[in-house]
Amino acid sequence: MTTFVKKNWNEVFQQHSEVVWDSLYRFSLSLTRNQSEAEDLTQQTLLKALQALPGFFKANYFVETPEELDKLASETMTQDLQKHLLNWMIKIAKNSFLDSRNRSTHKLNHISLEDWSESEDFFHLSSTAEVGRTHPKQQLTPDSLSQLENDFFELALDDDWQKRFEDLNARQRSIIFLSAEEYSYKEIAQLLDIPLGTVMSTLSRALSKLRKSAK
């Protein structure tokens, strides 16, 4: 493992973060659905992360003075810290994506952030008939969602699932992606800064859409 060097944050951050660049890129891809835009988002995220790196250490390791910060930065970067760094950058990527989309939708005078709107009826299943086991107004719990997932696991995705995945909105795609990366609901809620229930309902809705044509 390499260590942070006080006087060259750029180089050391590049070396440390490179391990998670692909993961960050894939998350970006889940948001943008476009390789070129995903690369741009990844770069934008890395540059923002570099500038905010001292703040990241301050916030997570409760260091205040420049001396403490330099000392911490010179310590070995553990795997946990790398994971923490990736999660932090996922948050940055999500915010950057929303910012850029907000700007573009604002320019076009469209309703912004409709996919992430809190006004959605998160606890209602829009495709309950297809899910088949829950009442339309039934609230999801981690247990009921696990049951749904288990049911879903038994069904293989057909070859067209990727097309249907592309039709999901950004929030659904990112939640599916993070869930597939074995992030817990709680972690996803924290990363995407949305309520736990929203994660569960969105995942349920997205799964039901993905299995639409599955036999």
Next chain:
Amino acid sequence: MNNQNPREVPTWKKQVHDYFNKNELSTESRSRLRAALLLASSPSTHQPKQTLITIPPSTRWKNPVLSSILSAALAASFTFLMVKPASEETLDPIAELTQLPGPKVYPPDFDLEGDSRAMHDIVYELFADKNFFVSDLPAQVLAEYKPSEGRFFSWDGEPAVSIQMHHQNTAQAKKANGPTTLLIVKLSEKSQRKFPNEKLTRKVAGKAGKMRKVKVWREGNFGYAMVQDAVAVNDTP
């Protein structure tokens, strides 16, 4: 796939995971990212420096309205104190001279038509300064120009005179748009520093946006300016 054993059927997580894992950054993209990171400015790890003036919390004004008024008053006072001397310092006396209304605007105080020599008496009387005629410049001016109407005025708290001058050379007179105005001003110490010792020709934008040529110079305590419209200025005086 549906005929497979459920245990062997890939879960949606694995399918999604495998789908995304096919995507990775290309070598070129990685190089671009490395370059972008290395070229980016380094993050600052140091706290902002303290300001020059630090007000102890106990002495801070708690009333936001009064605090705003006080701040505004202090800012206005500071601006006034700083801007006023600055504007005085940047005053361009030459440009200001060219903007003065000439004898054409106001009724003339005197007319030297046909009596050029009276110009000496008038300006001598005005300035009452024995050093004034040490210079032979008025004589040079009179060698090429004929004075006509003129008026007295005050400039920078000192007496001044403006006299319309007509070129004696007919060709030059035709070339000129109109009469040239000779301005003679007594210079304050501040204005002396802004007046060139040597003859200097400048173009100054007039009030109507029309460029005017002005030839200025200084002789002791007196400033001279020959102001005319944007036509070729002859070499005199």
